[in-house]
Amino acid sequence: xxxxxxxxxxxxxxxxxxxxxxxxxxxxxxxxxxxxxxxxxxxxxxxxxxxxxxxxxxxxxxxxxxxxxxxxxxxxxxxxxxxxxxxxxxxxxxxxxxxxxxxxxxxxxxxxxxx
Numbered sequence: 001x002x003x004x005x006x007x008x009x010x011x012x013x014x015x016x017x018x019x020x021x022x023x024x025x026x027x028x029x030x031x032x033x034x035x036x037x038x039x040x041x042x043x044x045x046x047x048x049x050x051x052x053x054x055x056x057x058x059x060x061x062x063x064x065x066x067x068x069x070x071x072x073x074x075x076x077x078x079x080x081x082x083x084x085x086x087x088x089x090x091x092x093x094x095x096x097x098x099x100x101x102x103x104x105x106x107x108x109x110x111x112x113x114x115x
Contacts, residue, residue, distance in 0.1 A: 019066025020112040027104045034071070034091040041067055064113050068105065073098050 021037065028035040041050035050067040057065035072080070074092045081087075093101065 019064055020108055021066065023108045023112050024068070024105050027108050028101060031100065031104055033093070033097060033101045033104070038069070042069055064109075070098070070101075 025035055025037060041047045046067075046069055053065055053067060072087075072092050073095050075095060077087070077092045
């Protein structure tokens with residue numbers, strides 16, 4: 001697992017919070033689903049969600065937490081483009097591949113974290 005502890009949340013020290021990102025990455029790649037590892041949660045809403053998640057996980061004493069930034073589905077991107085929104089983006093996924101990826105991520109988490 002990759003250590004993404006809450007030290008950047010105003011704490012000098014504290015327990016690390018881990019999630020099985022290496023195993024998730026491998027499962028997605030093995031399933032031929034696009035995946036890019038990053039330590040950047042993005043701007044504004046995603047960043048706020050990530051930091052609140054990490055803060056609350058640390059406060060509640062949770063050992064496992066993580067944030068995965070999912071790409072737009074092909075249908076979402078088509079709707080946004082049709083509505084005049086010019087969004088920079090990388091890969092998009094079909095709804096079927098998106099759901100397949102979510103299922104794989106949940107399976108990895110359940111097996112690796114013994115939830």
